[in-house]
Amino acid sequence: MPSSLEDRLALQELSARYARAVDRRDYEAFVALFASDGVLCGPGYEMKAHGEIDKGIRLIAQYESTQHCVHNQLVDVRGDAASGETYCVARHIYTRDGEKRKLDMGVRYQDQYRREDGAWRFVRRELVLDWTQDLPLVG
Amino acid sequence: MPSSLEDRLALQELSARYARAVDRRDYEAFVALFASDGVLCGPGYEMKAHGEIDKGIRLIAQYESTQHCVHNQLVDVRGDAASGETYCVARHIYTRDGEKRKLDMGVRYQDQYRREDGAWRFVRRELVLDWTQDLPLVG
Amino acid sequence: MPSSLEDRLALQELSARYARAVDRRDYEAFVALFASDGVLCGPGYEMKAHGEIDKGIRLIAQYESTQHCVHNQLVDVRGDAASGETYCVARHIYTRDGEKRKLDMGVRYQDQYRREDGAWRFVRRELVLDWTQDLPLVG
Numbered sequence: 001m002p003s004s005l006e007d008r009l010a011l012q013e014l015s016a017r018y019a020r021a022v023d024r025r026d027y028e029a030f031v032a033l034f035a036s037d038g039v040l041c042g043p044g045y046e047m048k049a050h051g052e053i054d055k056g057i058r059l060i061a062q063y064e065s066t067q068h069c070v071h072n073q074l075v076d077v078r079g080d081a082a083s084g085e086t087y088c089v090a091r092h093i094y095t096r097d098g099e100k101r102k103l104d105m106g107v108r109y110q111d112q113y114r115r116e117d118g119a120w121r122f123v124r125r126e127l128v129l130d131w132t133q134d135l136p137l138v139g
Numbered sequence: 140m141p142s143s144l145e146d147r148l149a150l151q152e153l154s155a156r157y158a159r160a161v162d163r164r165d166y167e168a169f170v171a172l173f174a175s176d177g178v179l180c181g182p183g184y185e186m187k188a189h190g191e192i193d194k195g196i197r198l199i200a201q202y203e204s205t206q207h208c209v210h211n212q213l214v215d216v217r218g219d220a221a222s223g224e225t226y227c228v229a230r231h232i233y234t235r236d237g238e239k240r241k242l243d244m245g246v247r248y249q250d251q252y253r254r255e256d257g258a259w260r261f262v263r264r265e266l267v268l269d270w271t272q273d274l275p276l277v278g
Numbered sequence: 279m280p281s282s283l284e285d286r287l288a289l290q291e292l293s294a295r296y297a298r299a300v301d302r303r304d305y306e307a308f309v310a311l312f313a314s315d316g317v318l319c320g321p322g323y324e325m326k327a328h329g330e331i332d333k334g335i336r337l338i339a340q341y342e343s344t345q346h347c348v349h350n351q352l353v354d355v356r357g358d359a360a361s362g363e364t365y366c367v368a369r370h371i372y373t374r375d376g377e378k379r380k381l382d383m384g385v386r387y388q389d390q391y392r393r394e395d396g397a398w399r400f401v402r403r404e405l406v407l408d409w410t411q412d413l414p415l416v417g
Binding site for chain 2: 283286287347349350351352363365367384386408409410411412413414417
């Protein structure tokens with residue numbers, strides 16, 4: 001097990017900070033989790049560097065609230081670089097035709113990290129979407 | 140990163156023990172996770188100290204079973220005190236009009252912890268409820 | 279807290295590797311997570327040793343995709359042996375009568391582990407099934 005405990009816990013916390021920033025709509029904190037040349041991409045979109053990430057993540061505000069629950073994480077650390085996979089179920093609350101609904105997304109983030117000035121940041125986070133489920137809150 | 144690895148893992152485990160105690164209906168173990176003057180509160184309720192917590196948590200028995208899945212946790216440790224936020228999706232199985240149903244609650248616990256005699260305990264756990272979803276088990 | 283941080287993180291990762299291997303249909307990696315005399319069992323089935331585990335886990339291919347999200351884990355480590363409980367929500371995507379559906383299983387794995395040649399492996403993983411929910415992906 002070559003990577004240190006400290007690094008592995010720090011990378012767990014990086015994904016928790018990602019979730020907290022997006023769920024709180026704290027865009028400034030969100031962008032700061034990425035390297036200045038970082039990339040956030042997924043099916044049909046790619047945001048490059050802080051300007052595009054800041055603009056893109058604000059689309060989350062179309063939902064009334066979100067909760068990004070982070071699960072399994074496996075990382076491979078090599079000095080100041082690391083890569084890994086992080087499971088997430090992202091929940092999105094919204095209203096359609098007067099009905100409250102929840103859109104769930106089953107995600108496996110494909111991550112690349114870099115340590116800069118002692119802090120781990122995302123160099124690239126690619127969202128692989130395994131499934132979605134969209135149901136009313138009460139049925 | 141000022142807080143020790145040991146403390147951060149111990150606080151993860153404290154939330155896992157909370158989940159296990161409530162899901163097993165082990166009220167004695169549940170209450171022991173709180174400081175003697177600890178508080179457990181949420182929308183519309185506040186339980187103070189072991190007596191009220193013991194009485195209040197027993198209401199969980201109205202459900203046939205529960206599963207409290209704990210996710211993202213971010214903590215700030217300062218000596219023998221700490222605070223943090225812990226994500227949870229709490230699942231509650233019950234029967235209504237002969238139909239088995241599951242009530243899911245999306246929770247962000249706002250936690251305050253204290254180390255006493257070497258063990259971390261809850262001083263205050265406030266349940267912030269972000270969403271609920273109540274659907275049949277089969278549909 | 280007798281068990282080392284290293285062991286506790288390694289056992290977290292073992293469950294994450296279990297999830298990744300089954301979700302990727304990497305049967306070779308899956309089987310290698312078990313001791314050669316390991317057992318994987320649940321309601322109505324018991325697979326003993328690598329041959330039976332390899333044969334049994336391939337039944338997962340009946341689903342179009344799966345996502346095993348691992349949560350709370352509490353372990354007790356005694357030298358090169360350990361036991362523990364691991365929460366999981368296992369999601370199974372499939373099609374019935376032309377309708378895409380998701381079968382969720384609320385699981386508490388009852389685990390026994392052994393360290394062999396420096397790596398933790400499952401000696402026994404028993405799946406306790408607390409609830410299932412089977413709903414369409416869109417409703």
